[in-house]
Amino acid sequence: MELNHKKILVTFLMQLGDLILTTPFVRALREAAPDSHITMLVDEKLKDVVLHNPCLDEVITIDKKGRDNNLLSLMSCAHNLSRMKFDIMINLHPNERCSLICSMTKVGKRTGCTHWLFRPWFDVHTPLDRKKHAADMYLDVLTQLGVKNLKHHGLEIFPGDENREPVEEFWKQQGVVPEDKLIGFNIGSAVETKRWAPERFAEVADTLADKGYKTVFFGGTMDEEMVQDAVKHMKSEPVIATGQFTIGQLATAMRRCCLIVTNDSGPMHVAISQRVPIVAMYGPSHPELYGPYTNQATVVTAEPPCPGCAAGMKHRCDNPKYNMRCMKDLTVKQVLDACDKWLGKENKDAATGTDRCKTV
Numbered sequence: 001m002e003l004n005h006k007k008i009l010v011t012f013l014m015q016l017g018d019l020i021l022t023t024p025f026v027r028a029l030r031e032a033a034p035d036s037h038i039t040m041l042v043d044e045k046l047k048d049v050v051l052h053n054p055c056l057d058e059v060i061t062i063d064k065k066g067r068d069n070n071l072l073s074l075m076s077c078a079h080n081l082s083r084m085k086f087d088i089m090i091n092l093h094p095n096e097r098c099s100l101i102c103s104m105t106k107v108g109k110r111t112g113c114t115h116w117l118f119r120p121w122f123d124v125h126t127p128l129d130r131k132k133h134a135a136d137m138y139l140d141v142l143t144q145l146g147v148k149n150l151k152h153h154g155l156e157i158f159p160g161d162e163n164r165e166p167v168e169e170f171w172k173q174q175g176v177v178p179e180d181k182l183i184g185f186n187i188g189s190a191v192e193t194k195r196w197a198p199e200r201f202a203e204v205a206d207t208l209a210d211k212g213y214k215t216v217f218f219g220g221t222m223d224e225e226m227v228q229d230a231v232k233h234m235k236s237e238p239v240i241a242t243g244q245f246t247i248g249q250l251a252t253a254m255r256r257c258c259l260i261v262t263n264d265s266g267p268m269h270v271a272i273s274q275r276v277p278i279v280a281m282y283g284p285s286h287p288e289l290y291g292p293y294t295n296q297a298t299v300v301t302a303e304p305p306c307p308g309c310a311a312g313m314k315h316r317c318d319n320p321k322y323n324m325r326c327m328k329d330l331t332v333k334q335v336l337d338a339c340d341k342w343l344g345k346e347n348k349d350a351a352t353g354t355d356r357c358k359t360v
Contacts (some may be wrong), residue, residue: 001111001124001145003033006087009107009277011041013064013098016247016266018134019049019291020273022092024152025138029090030055031151032142041081041101048247052158064097068325078104090145094128112141135293155293157273163248171256174239180214183339184254184271185238186262187230188223193284194264196327198230203332204261208339209236216257217242218250218267254256259342261335268292277345279338298338302329 010029012022019042029038037057039151040050044061050061057355062077072127091102091112099115105219111124119125128137139150176182187201205215215236217227221243222241231238245253251270255258260271265283271278277296280287287299302325312322 001109003029003088003145003147004035006033006036007085008033008036008038009041009084009086009089009105010038010092011098011102012092012110013043013095014093016046016049017269017290018093019043019046020155020157020266020269021135022116022138023053023156023273023299024154024293025092025142026050026053026055026137027152028139028142028147028150029045029094030148033052033132033145037351039086041077042096046247048159048251049157049250052160053156054158057113061329065287074101075104077101090141091122092141096243111145118276133288133293134290147173147329155269155273157247157251157270158246159251161183163246163252167245167249167252167256168239170244170253174241175339176214176256178237181212182239183208183213183215184262184276185215185217185230185258186219186223186265186271187217187226187269188219188267189263189265190191190222191284191323193327194282196263196281196283196330197228198226199233200235200332200335201261204335204339205230205238206236207332207336209238211343213343214239215239216253218245218254218260219243260314261339264290272297275356277342279342281327281330281335283324283330294315296342298341300330300334303334313323 007152012019023304036273037059038054039058041060041277042050043062047059047061050056082105087108089102089107090109091098091114094115097113099118102110103118109123110121112126113128114122126141129140132140142150185201185205187198189195202343209215216239218226224242227242254271254276255274257276258329260276262268262278262280264280264282268278268280272294278292279298279300282299282301291299
């Protein structure tokens, strides 16, 4: 399919981590269609992920879980998109909401993946290959559309200049100075079985604080209780940034860190998009499919691995045979050893004048 010199709409209404994993697709699409006008439809609360992406000409949003969470709003969205007269629509996920919008939108060609109920309305169906890493799975949609050379830069978020000042002011209020070496922690996850114990995060943070690093806890408002639980186990005093930042500000703040220690979660992918090394604890999910899309990461898993989610990730672990072994058997020593690997490299870089543990 010819993609260049076209007016293209890309639609995607999934979660934070999933959206970030589409950014290699966005870059590859622009490389394949340098003279096209490319618009992307995303969830309003996640727009910071793509708002300043130079590969996009326009970003359109809907409040999928708020004011637009009804059939009339979805029909209105489709009507407004139809008036924009797109040549090609590419839908990147077969969820019902996005598939419905796509099926009701008048375009030259509907392509991509879709819920089976709406497949008759699609001109070219490109099923997702669930055996690939998620980022490669979305890139494969372009392959199915005939793009032969997929050029991209990995995960990318461009925070925008408007996010720099509030983040700098936050660091100033917290007493963070340019000489401080920050290590970030993201201890939350929307899925209960992906969460490593807060007291173990606390032990890792205290150990790194003893080595001269300043620790900072990130996360959203839903993570505040978990962070409070971790902090009450700590001897050192961390910076608490939990619930303080928008997504764009979070990306800006994470740039300041020389390492992020994290559960498998959306903010993990934010850190990767800013080229920050990460240590990621993985339990029920499969890193070969949803793991860090970078070579600057160490994935830590329980040894020996727990087979409880071999057939697919469970959101709850009620089987007494397994009892959350995948996270409970993942030790503090494993995580600290992984941190030492990256911090040792950082110290070597500092000696050669290429230290990234500084204000950027």
